[in-house]
Amino acid sequence: MSDKLLQVAVITPEGAAYEGQATTVVVPAFDGEVAFFHNHAPFVGALGAGELRIVTASGEDEHFFLQGGVVRVADNEVAILAEDVQALDALDVETEHRRLAEVLKTPVIGSIEALDAKQLALDAARARRRLAQRQGNGS
Numbered sequence: 001m002s003d004k005l006l007q008v009a010v011i012t013p014e015g016a017a018y019e020g021q022a023t024t025v026v027v028p029a030f031d032g033e034v035a036f037f038h039n040h041a042p043f044v045g046a047l048g049a050g051e052l053r054i055v056t057a058s059g060e061d062e063h064f065f066l067q068g069g070v071v072r073v074a075d076n077e078v079a080i081l082a083e084d085v086q087a088l089d090a091l092d093v094e095t096e097h098r099r100l101a102e103v104l105k106t107p108v109i110g111s112i113e114a115l116d117a118k119q120l121a122l123d124a125a126r127a128r129r130r131l132a133q134r135q136g137n138g139s
Contacts, residue, residue: 004038005057010064010080017064017085021057025078027071028052028127036073043073047082049124051131063088065131067124084124091132100125 008025010018025036028050036043052066068083103125108114 005076006036006038006040007077008054008080009078010052010066010082010085012082012085017082018054018062020054022054022078023057023059024053024055025080026051026053027080028066029071034071036078038076040073040076043071045071047071047080049120049127051088051127052080052082052085063131065091065128067127068120088131088135091128091135093129093132093136096125096129096132100129 005021005023006025008018008020008022009016023037027034027036027045028048030046030048033050034043034045047066047069049067050065052064054062054064056062065086065088066080066082066084069081071081072079100122103118103121106118106121108118
């Protein structure tokens with residue numbers, strides 16, 4: 001089995017969020033989910049906001065909220081450089097609901113870039129709230 005594993009590193013600006021071996025990694029790509037398995041073709045892609053799922057070498061499921069960054073896969077190594085990564089059990093429904101409400105209230109002033117930035121913030125806030133609700137964290 002050990003020859004069918006991926007070496008996985010999830011790095012944020014604050015440091016390593018996860019390092020280990022896995023059988024499967026599923027990332028929230030910018031335009032949908034992408035799954036990686038042993039001997040996946042080389043790949044580089046932009047990340048969106050959503051759930052990062054890792055099935056570890058021991059068969060455990062690890063779940064994280066991930067926002068932004070890039071993923072690179074080559075030679076059975078998955079390197080994820082992300083803007084934000086948090087364990088799902090750290091998300092709280094009420095906190096994420098308030099975060100979404102704040103983003104919704106934020107005005108868009110001036111440019112297409114500002115509108116794009118708000119849309120990305122909305123996507124992330126909605127993903128965080130959805131994942132917190134699914135986990136049942138909070139009310």
